[in-house]
Amino acid sequence: MNKNITSQTLSRLPLYFNYLTSLPDSRKSGHISATAIAEALGLNDVQVRKDLASISSGGRPKVGYPTSELIGDIGRFLGFANHDGVIVVGMGNFGRAMLENRSFADYGFEVVCGFDCDEKLVGTEINGKPIRDITELEDYCRQKNIRIGIITVPETAAQKVCDIMTTAGIRYILNFAPVHLSVPAGVAVHNENISLTLAMLSRKTEIGEIK
Amino acid sequence: MNKNITSQTLSRLPLYFNYLTSLPDSRKSGHISATAIAEALGLNDVQVRKDLASISSGGRPKVGYPTSELIGDIGRFLGFANHDGVIVVGMGNFGRAMLENRSFADYGFEVVCGFDCDEKLVGTEINGKPIRDITELEDYCRQKNIRIGIITVPETAAQKVCDIMTTAGIRYILNFAPVHLSVPAGVAVHNENISLTLAMLSRKTEIGEIK
Numbered sequence: 001m002n003k004n005i006t007s008q009t010l011s012r013l014p015l016y017f018n019y020l021t022s023l024p025d026s027r028k029s030g031h032i033s034a035t036a037i038a039e040a041l042g043l044n045d046v047q048v049r050k051d052l053a054s055i056s057s058g059g060r061p062k063v064g065y066p067t068s069e070l071i072g073d074i075g076r077f078l079g080f081a082n083h084d085g086v087i088v089v090g091m092g093n094f095g096r097a098m099l100e101n102r103s104f105a106d107y108g109f110e111v112v113c114g115f116d117c118d119e120k121l122v123g124t125e126i127n128g129k130p131i132r133d134i135t136e137l138e139d140y141c142r143q144k145n146i147r148i149g150i151i152t153v154p155e156t157a158a159q160k161v162c163d164i165m166t167t168a169g170i171r172y173i174l175n176f177a178p179v180h181l182s183v184p185a186g187v188a189v190h191n192e193n194i195s196l197t198l199a200m201l202s203r204k205t206e207i208g209e210i211k
Numbered sequence: 212m213n214k215n216i217t218s219q220t221l222s223r224l225p226l227y228f229n230y231l232t233s234l235p236d237s238r239k240s241g242h243i244s245a246t247a248i249a250e251a252l253g254l255n256d257v258q259v260r261k262d263l264a265s266i267s268s269g270g271r272p273k274v275g276y277p278t279s280e281l282i283g284d285i286g287r288f289l290g291f292a293n294h295d296g297v298i299v300v301g302m303g304n305f306g307r308a309m310l311e312n313r314s315f316a317d318y319g320f321e322v323v324c325g326f327d328c329d330e331k332l333v334g335t336e337i338n339g340k341p342i343r344d345i346t347e348l349e350d351y352c353r354q355k356n357i358r359i360g361i362i363t364v365p366e367t368a369a370q371k372v373c374d375i376m377t378t379a380g381i382r383y384i385l386n387f388a389p390v391h392l393s394v395p396a397g398v399a400v401h402n403e404n405i406s407l408t409l410a411m412l413s414r415k416t417e418i419g420e421i422k
Contacts, residue, residue, distance in 0.1 A: 018407055022366075022391040040391070080410060093311060097304035098405075103389040107406040148413050155233075172413040174405070178314040180233040180251065190412045194309075194385070194403070195318040196229055199291060201401045202359050202383040 009051045015041055016051070017074045020067060021106050028071070033064035080108040085146045087170075089161045090153035091116040091131060094176050098150050099126045109148070113140060134164065141168035148172045155179040162189075220262045226252055227262070228285045231278060232317050239282070244275035291319040296357045298381075300372045301364035302327040302342060305387050309361050310337045320359070324351060345375065352379035359383045366390040373400075 019041055020032070034052050038045035052059060056073035059065045075081055086109050088098045099114050114131045116122060122133045132140065140146070149170040153161050158177035165173060166187050173189045175181055181189050230252055231243070245263050249256035263270060267284035270276045286292055297320050299309045310325050325342045327333060333344045343351065351357070360381040364372050369388035376384060377398050384400045386392055392400050 014407055014411065018402075018404060019391055022389055078410065084413065086409070093304045093308035097308065100304060101405065103404075103406045104409070107410045109406065109409060148409065150409075172409075174409055174412060178233055178317075180230055188412055190408060191229075192405070192408065193229060193314075194312065195314045195320065196225055197401060197403065198297070198315070198320060198359065198361075198383075198385055199289065199318045200225065201385060201399055202295065 005054050009054055012043070012048075012051055013055065013074050013078055015043075016048070017071065017078065017080070020071045020074070021103075023067065028067045030067055031064040032067045032070065034059070036064070075106070075108070080106070082108045083110050084108060084148055085110055085112040085144055086148045086150060087111070087113050087115060087137070087141065087146050088150045088152060089115045089134065089137070089165070090151065090157075090176075091118070091121050091126065092152060092154075094152035095150075096126055098152065099129050111150075112144065112146070134161070137164055138168040141165075141170060146170065149174075151175045151177055151181075153177060216265050220265055223254070223259075223262055224266065224285050224289055226254075227259070228282065228289065228291070231282045231285070232314075234278065239278045241278055242275040243278045243281065245270070247275070286317070286319070291317065293319045294321050295319060295359055296321055296323040296355055297359045297361060298322070298324050298326060298348070298352065298357050299361045299363060300326045300345065300348070300376070301362065301368075301387075302329070302332050302337065303363060303365075305363035306361075307337055309363060310340045322361075323355065323357070345372070348375055349379040352376075352381060357381065360385075362386045362388055362392075364388060 016037060019037060034049035035045045038048040052065065052070065055077045056065060056070055058069045058073065088095050088111055091114050095114060099111055104111060111129055114126060114129055115134045115137050116131055117134045121131050124131050147170060149165045151158055151161050151173060155177045158175065158179045159181055162173060162181045162183060166184055171187055173187065174192060175189055176192050178193065183189055227248060230248060245260035246256045249259040263276065266288045267276060267281055269280045269284065299306050299322055302325050306325060310322055315322060322340055325337060325340055326345045326348050327342055328345045332342050335342050358381060360376045362369055362372050362384060366388045369386065369390045370392055373384060373392045373394060377395055382398055384398065385403060386400055387403050389404065394400055
């Protein structure tokens with residue numbers, strides 16, 4: 001295996017990982033060739049073959065890679081084999097979906113706790129995960145060294161929750177609230193704007209045609 | 212206004228729109244300068260000034276743009292002023308979140324109906340939107356000329372739902388199921404993979420450091 005991997009290869013590895021983990025279980029237990037992956041993703045097969053060879057030694061001519069082994073190799077390379085704890089604040093529909101999301105585990109994440117300020121929810125569990133009061137967030141994150149948080153509260157509460165998170169040592173924030181968050185240096189925020197995604201998806205042809 | 216807009220400008224307009232719509236109402240009723248937008252988004256202010264001048268004539272020196280007017284101008288330019296009907300299949304947490312999402316309207320979308328196969332849900336309403344049986348999807352979409360669908364069913368059902376949608380004339384699909392969908396030519400799919408987003412967000416520094 002060649003550790004001198006290019007940034008181009010690195011940018012494609014998540015695509016391969018995503019495609020391979022999305023295959024039905026029957027195909028995960030078999031083999032898969034670089035050519036098949038290239039075709040499915042619309043990429044050049046020589047490029048895919050080189051990429052895979054640089055991070056996995058499991059490929060054999062005419063047979064391909066054992067699919068599950070390849071998923072493991074890519075995942076380990078990308079750090080998906082770690083188990084990073086994640087907390088979620090806001091137990092509405094999105095928050096519940098996060099606590100019930102099974103695919104996080106494939107990517108090395110474990111949602112360990114949900115937080116809310118509704119006393120009817122605090123003390124209950126969703127999908128086996130405890131729901132705690134927002135006032136306990138800071139102690140909880142410091143004790144468990146949690147660095148990743150997901151914000152699914154209404155937009156009016158998002159900045160306040162964000163401030164609590166960053167004070168508690170959270171460094172990576174995935175934000176579902178439709179509001180721009182201000183964070184201190186060293187904290188990364190990704191705004192998950194589903195409306196914008198839908199707009200780009202459904203209008204991209206028209207936008208591409210504007211002269 | 213200059214209609215000969217560059218694709219670079221076009222790619223930045225959604226960023227401006229996203230930022231402006233995320234401002235609190237108190238700021239939406241005032242004015243905003245290109246410089247302020249550039250600072251908030253970490254962009255070059257000359258570039259932002261040019262971009263805005265190409266799609267809005269509301270800017271005045273030292274005052275800036277009336278914020279709500281600028282939002283309207285960008286939105287109209289991007290086609291967000293249309294009202295495109297959207298259907299959602301799968302009334303779990305994500306599906307419910309889609310039916311309750313208020314920010315779709317800003318981007319010119321209206322979720323008109325949810326579909327499920329659970330007879331306890333069919334006939335009910337969520338956020339005032341009717342829930343219909345999945346078997347009614349094709350007739351409904353053809354009658355109302357719906358072209359945009361959101362899939363929030365479990366991964367085992369996603370391809371089947373996708374096939375029903377494309378047969379019904381849906382051309383744009385936002386897919387929350389962690390599975391690769393096969394679609395006919397002319398249909399665009401966006402896979403909303405939150406695990407992957409979180410992985411890229413929380414590991415991008417490490418990935419950037421690999422030599």
